[in-house]
Amino acid sequence: MGLNRKQIGEVAERTGLSLRTIRYYEEVGLVIPSARSHGGFRLYTESDIARLMLVKRMKPLDFSLDEMRDLLATLDELEKDDVDPARREATLDRLSMFEAAAEERCKSLRAQLESAEEFAGNLRSELRSQRRVVSRSR
Numbered sequence: 001m002g003l004n005r006k007q008i009g010e011v012a013e014r015t016g017l018s019l020r021t022i023r024y025y026e027e028v029g030l031v032i033p034s035a036r037s038h039g040g041f042r043l044y045t046e047s048d049i050a051r052l053m054l055v056k057r058m059k060p061l062d063f064s065l066d067e068m069r070d071l072l073a074t075l076d077e078l079e080k081d082d083v084d085p086a087r088r089e090a091t092l093d094r095l096s097m098f099e100a101a102a103e104e105r106c107k108s109l110r111a112q113l114e115s116a117e118e119f120a121g122n123l124r125s126e127l128r129s130q131r132r133v134v135s136r137s138r
Contacts, residue, residue: 005034005035006044006049007042011044011048011049015049025055031048031051031055061106063101067101074094
């Protein structure tokens with residue numbers, strides 16, 4: 001096995017994804033391991049691992065599997081050297097749409113986090129207040 005190829009267990013440890021999740025991403029065509037060992041083990045390159053990390057980062061933003069596939073295809077298209085300028089521009093426009101969607105989803109998550117932090121703060125305040133009442137009544 002080449003030094004630059006990792007088995008699925010190493011990839012799972014490195015990415016923080018479960019073996020099951022990595023296999024699922026392969027099953028649905030998001031990230032296909034670049035090779036297999038003589039024993040049939042999946043072998044992942046640095047590029048494969050980078051794709052898995054991209055998918056992992058899209059997950060909390062609620063991108064669908066189709067959107068993930070589309071973004072990966074968009075990025076693959078941009079890596080090609082022989083793309084005509086008009087097609088490259090259209091691909092860049094598609095990437096720009098993903099960037100805008102990611103920003104909007106981050107904004108929404110920030111608002112949710114702010115609300116959750118406010119709620120937690122209210123609970124802390126209530127807990128402190130109730131503890132003061134209990135300590136005064138002793």
